[in-house]
Amino acid sequence: MDSAIPTIYDISVPGRHGSKLPDVDVPKSDMPADLLRADVRLPEVSELQVVRHFVDLSELNHAIDKGFYPLGSCTMKYNPKINEDMARLAGFAHLHPLADESGTQGALALMYELQNWLAEISGFKGTSLQPAAGAQGEFAGILMIRNYHLDRGEPQRTTILVPNSAHGTNPATCTMAGLNVKELPSDQDGNVDLEALRAACAGDNAKTIAGMMITVPNTLGLFEAHILEALEIVHAAGGLMYMDGANMNALLGVVKPGELGFDVMHYNLHKTFSTPHGGGGPGCGAVAVGEKLLPFLPGPLVQMIEAGTDDEAPLYGLRMPEKSIGRLKAFHGNFGMHVRAYTYIRMHGAEGLKRIARHAVLNANYIRVKLQNAYHVPYNRICGHEFVMEGHFKDVPDVHALDISKRLMDYGIHPPTNYFPLIVPEALLIEPTETEDKATLDEFIAAMLKIAQEAHETPELLTSAPHSTPVSRLDEVRAAKQLVLCCSPVRQAASD
Amino acid sequence: MTYIPHTDAERQQMLAAVGVTTMEDLFPDVPAKYRFPQLNIPAALSELETAAELLALSEANEHAQDFAVFRGAGAYHHFIPSVVNHMLLRGEFYTAYTPYQPEVSQGTLQAIFEYQSMICALTGMDAANASHYDGATSLAEAVTVALDVGRQKRRKIILSPAIHPQYRAVVRTYHQGNDVQIVGDGGRADLSDLITMLDENTAMLAVQYPNFFGQIDDYKTLAEKVHNAGALLVFVANPLALALLKSPGELGADIVVGEGQPLGIPLGYGGPYLGYFAIRNAYVRKIAGRIVGETLDKNGKRAYVMTLRPREQDIKREKASSNICTNQGLMALAAVVYMSVMGKQGLKQAAELCYHKAHYAAQQINSVPGYSVELSKPFFHEFMVKCPLAISDLNNALLERGFIGGYDLGADYAHLKDHMLLCVTEMNSKDEIDALVAALKEIGS
Numbered sequence A: 001m002d003s004a005i006p007t008i009y010d011i012s013v014p015g016r017h018g019s020k021l022p023d024v025d026v027p028k029s030d031m032p033a034d035l036l037r038a039d040v041r042l043p044e045v046s047e048l049q050v051v052r053h054f055v056d057l058s059e060l061n062h063a064i065d066k067g068f069y070p071l072g073s074c075t076m077k078y079n080p081k082i083n084e085d086m087a088r089l090a091g092f093a094h095l096h097p098l099a100d101e102s103g104t105q106g107a108l109a110l111m112y113e114l115q116n117w118l119a120e121i122s123g124f125k126g127t128s129l130q131p132a133a134g135a136q137g138e139f140a141g142i143l144m145i146r147n148y149h150l151d152r153g154e155p156q157r158t159t160i161l162v163p164n165s166a167h168g169t170n171p172a173t174c175t176m177a178g179l180n181v182k183e184l185p186s187d188q189d190g191n192v193d194l195e196a197l198r199a200a201c202a203g204d205n206a207k208t209i210a211g212m213m214i215t216v217p218n219t220l221g222l223f224e225a226h227i228l229e230a231l232e233i234v235h236a237a238g239g240l241m242y243m244d245g246a247n248m249n250a251l252l253g254v255v256k257p258g259e260l261g262f263d264v265m266h267y268n269l270h271k272t273f274s275t276p277h278g279g280g281g282p283g284c285g286a287v288a289v290g291e292k293l294l295p296f297l298p299g300p301l302v303q304m305i306e307a308g309t310d311d312e313a314p315l316y317g318l319r320m321p322e323k324s325i326g327r328l329k330a331f332h333g334n335f336g337m338h339v340r341a342y343t344y345i346r347m348h349g350a351e352g353l354k355r356i357a358r359h360a361v362l363n364a365n366y367i368r369v370k371l372q373n374a375y376h377v378p379y380n381r382i383c384g385h386e387f388v389m390e391g392h393f394k395d396v397p398d399v400h401a402l403d404i405s406k407r408l409m410d411y412g413i414h415p416p417t418n419y420f421p422l423i424v425p426e427a428l429l430i431e432p433t434e435t436e437d438k439a440t441l442d443e444f445i446a447a448m449l450k451i452a453q454e455a456h457e458t459p460e461l462l463t464s465a466p467h468s469t470p471v472s473r474l475d476e477v478r479a480a481k482q483l484v485l486c487c488s489p490v491r492q493a494a495s496d
Numbered sequence B: 001m002t003y004i005p006h007t008d009a010e011r012q013q014m015l016a017a018v019g020v021t022t023m024e025d026l027f028p029d030v031p032a033k034y035r036f037p038q039l040n041i042p043a044a045l046s047e048l049e050t051a052a053e054l055l056a057l058s059e060a061n062e063h064a065q066d067f068a069v070f071r072g073a074g075a076y077h078h079f080i081p082s083v084v085n086h087m088l089l090r091g092e093f094y095t096a097y098t099p100y101q102p103e104v105s106q107g108t109l110q111a112i113f114e115y116q117s118m119i120c121a122l123t124g125m126d127a128a129n130a131s132h133y134d135g136a137t138s139l140a141e142a143v144t145v146a147l148d149v150g151r152q153k154r155r156k157i158i159l160s161p162a163i164h165p166q167y168r169a170v171v172r173t174y175h176q177g178n179d180v181q182i183v184g185d186g187g188r189a190d191l192s193d194l195i196t197m198l199d200e201n202t203a204m205l206a207v208q209y210p211n212f213f214g215q216i217d218d219y220k221t222l223a224e225k226v227h228n229a230g231a232l233l234v235f236v237a238n239p240l241a242l243a244l245l246k247s248p249g250e251l252g253a254d255i256v257v258g259e260g261q262p263l264g265i266p267l268g269y270g271g272p273y274l275g276y277f278a279i280r281n282a283y284v285r286k287i288a289g290r291i292v293g294e295t296l297d298k299n300g301k302r303a304y305v306m307t308l309r310p311r312e313q314d315i316k317r318e319k320a321s322s323n324i325c326t327n328q329g330l331m332a333l334a335a336v337v338y339m340s341v342m343g344k345q346g347l348k349q350a351a352e353l354c355y356h357k358a359h360y361a362a363q364q365i366n367s368v369p370g371y372s373v374e375l376s377k378p379f380f381h382e383f384m385v386k387c388p389l390a391i392s393d394l395n396n397a398l399l400e401r402g403f404i405g406g407y408d409l410g411a412d413y414a415h416l417k418d419h420m421l422l423c424v425t426e427m428n429s430k431d432e433i434d435a436l437v438a439a440l441k442e443i444g445s
Helices: A047-058 A081-087 A105-122 A134-151 A169-176 A194-200 A203-208 A227-236 A291-296 A335-371 A401-410 A438-457 A459-463 A476-482 A488-495 B008-018 B047-059 B082-088 B106-123 B135-149 B165-174 B191-196 B222-228 B281-286 B313-319 B329-366 B391-400 B430-444
Strands: A126-128 A159-163 A180-184 A209-215 A240-245 A264-267 A287-289 A301-306 A315-319 A387-390 A427-430 B156-159 B181-183 B202-209 B232-237 B255-259 B275-279 B292-296 B301-306 B382-386 B419-423
Touching: A047 B082, A047 B106, A047 B329, A081 A335, A081 B047, A105 A126, A105 A264, A105 A287, A105 A301, A105 A315, A105 A335, A105 B047, A134 A169, A134 A209, A134 A240, A134 A264, A134 A287, A134 A291, A159 A169, A169 A180, A169 A209, A169 B313, A180 A194, A194 A227, A203 A209, A209 A227, A227 A240, A287 A291, A335 A387, A335 A427, A335 A438, A335 B008, A335 B047, A401 A427, A401 A438, A401 A459, A438 A459, A438 B008, A476 B292, A488 B106, B082 B329, B106 B275, B106 B292, B106 B301, B106 B329, B135 B165, B135 B202, B135 B232, B135 B255, B135 B275, B135 B281, B156 B165, B165 B181, B191 B202, B191 B222, B202 B222, B222 B232, B275 B281, B329 B382, B329 B419, B329 B430, B391 B419, B391 B430
Parallel strands: A159 A180, A159 A209, A209 A240, A240 A264, B156 B181, B156 B202, B202 B232, B232 B255
Antiparallel strands: A126 A287, A264 A287, A301 A315, A387 A427, B255 B275, B292 B301, B382 B419
């Protein structure tokens, strides 16, 4: 079996050492033999082997640092290097999470400012930095809505309205919180269908409405044209409005969701505020709320316990809000991400933040107009920071969005998000972000136009793509059926 | 300024291509009344000024490079070989995202596959996922799996009071909407008390290993009792201790979760950390989050891909058992690099150093008048000390002498007022331990 790179177990040699620790400098104590294990199947490799192995692996990845990564809804913008250095400052990296508050004032001050800035940017009253990811921010928001109604003696409010264009995390979140999902259709312009929304909130239905989750701009990249009406309908029914802030990169300095009337939203600091995506995480799903939900925020929050004076800094402390939904994690959230987001906001200031959204939107619209003749753009109007087109041609039925995606890899570009949102067949969701220059966008546009041409002239080039990647298309059915989830020495140990 | 590369000329060309005149024309659907609000955010700083401000903030903290740390309680100060950070700083890893497109993500995928392998090796389980947010949320997700294995009919969850208090709090946060009965941790129940709570309504019983107090309980008959009741046995385990101690798999666990922070992740004021999650084959299809499997590409080459995808939220939507999407991928990379470079022997050596140093410290402190160490059970690298004064006063006095002292157990356990939980790792030299003992003696007298 040919393998691109052997596994770390494949290159292990019994008896080989990697890192070495000091000798024991205290008298040894007995270890009860019946508590100890015989062996543990970990590799035995040298430090140089480790370095080469992981450098080799890294080179198999596409990444922002290597090239364009227009993965829609993920905001793959440049991750500034300064962020990494700041997160690694000794006073942050080596700070114990349960250190006494008198000894964590620097960290708490940073979190306090970030809480306030995130509230200011979104027009809300308070922010919790606890959630570790967008999905956890959603979970926090929906639990707060649930508990708000319980607190008011309205336990029958258990329905959350979710448009059919939503991220999968939205409906999954409602289920996790023990609430019911009612899916709403979209209208012909890609907005939430107002008639369906009115019907869902009409008459006796109103009494069961806990709230609505809506993504702005929505997952088609479109700003909801009837957002104020939607807010009014749901509020009139007694529900609260949740904004999925995954797409906040389109809104910085453009509109404040709290001012529009939303009650709660989450940010993805790993999207909008440039903290790296890390090959899957970690992120931060900070959640911001208006007045009504302030007492329900997940905690602890950083509060200013004593204001500062000319001579003394303020005193900060960690406190649980009065009716908090509780803790979402041990300790205080993904603090390393807070440091990075703080750094990013500090380097932009108000004016810099405003430029981000405007350029992200400009870049997306530029690509849209350049590709709209070669590909079908189903909701073709001025878009936000991303847009959807169909990766399919009526006259070449055998070529699909997947094939276009795979072919893009041969041009050194990461594919857009494909097959999402679900309401567009063969969807390709394209989000360039503001940090890409015109030349990069033009290269992408040229590649997409070339691929459209190839689809018609040599479709097998697409259906057999990619041709230049470390591996070709994978047998995913085999992966799921044979289910090999560990390197062979570990599997053997398990079956011994 | 900042990271936007557009020149004025390019901006004009692009606006013209789009068919608008100004940047502000790009937002026609945003209600005019609310468009372009003021942002009350301080003016931008240069990189040089930003770095100075952050350095000052960081140095306002009392951290492990300036103080001798003897505090653990779920976050541990360990040695991290330089190679770990160097690999994390490879842009090819940290500026990639979830490996949705396997042909251009084999690096991330194979690294996760190797991470899964090592987690299985340590825990004695058959499968591990690509991570949860931390040890606490991993335990909350184990509850979800146990409810699912119990076909949603078994609604009782038994938690040992010797599980980290914050983990138990997170389980309650996660399951407050789910009509679940969480019992066992309200008082001072030991293992035999927990066993008496098992019944036909019990979905799982969870213990911590070593427990929150650092102790190793006698788990010999636990699995049999739990399984006889038709419930799952969940271990919350410190992965570094597992380099030395019997694996939870050997002790009969069905699911093993825990905090991967001891595996090459710095204290970092509590995050980002790494929730690991491992499970027996029988339940692998119930697992939440990303899992990487081995397969072949169309040329027969070994390759890796995210598998069992239909479990996940983006496909199953409201029927998914968890909403997890973004995880702690880069922290899993830290762990796999750490475990690789430490290796079989290095990891065991680190665990042994923790064990011997903690036992030395415990004996020394136990001989100081006024202090008594709880020595009735075997322990790993943490132990309880009853102290002659309030723990907050004691810790303040220790801080003045350059030590970050033990965790105040009275905050979470009423019967443990004036008890601190001390932690000793390979980072604490004999001199440092002796100095701590001398300081305790001085403060206590």
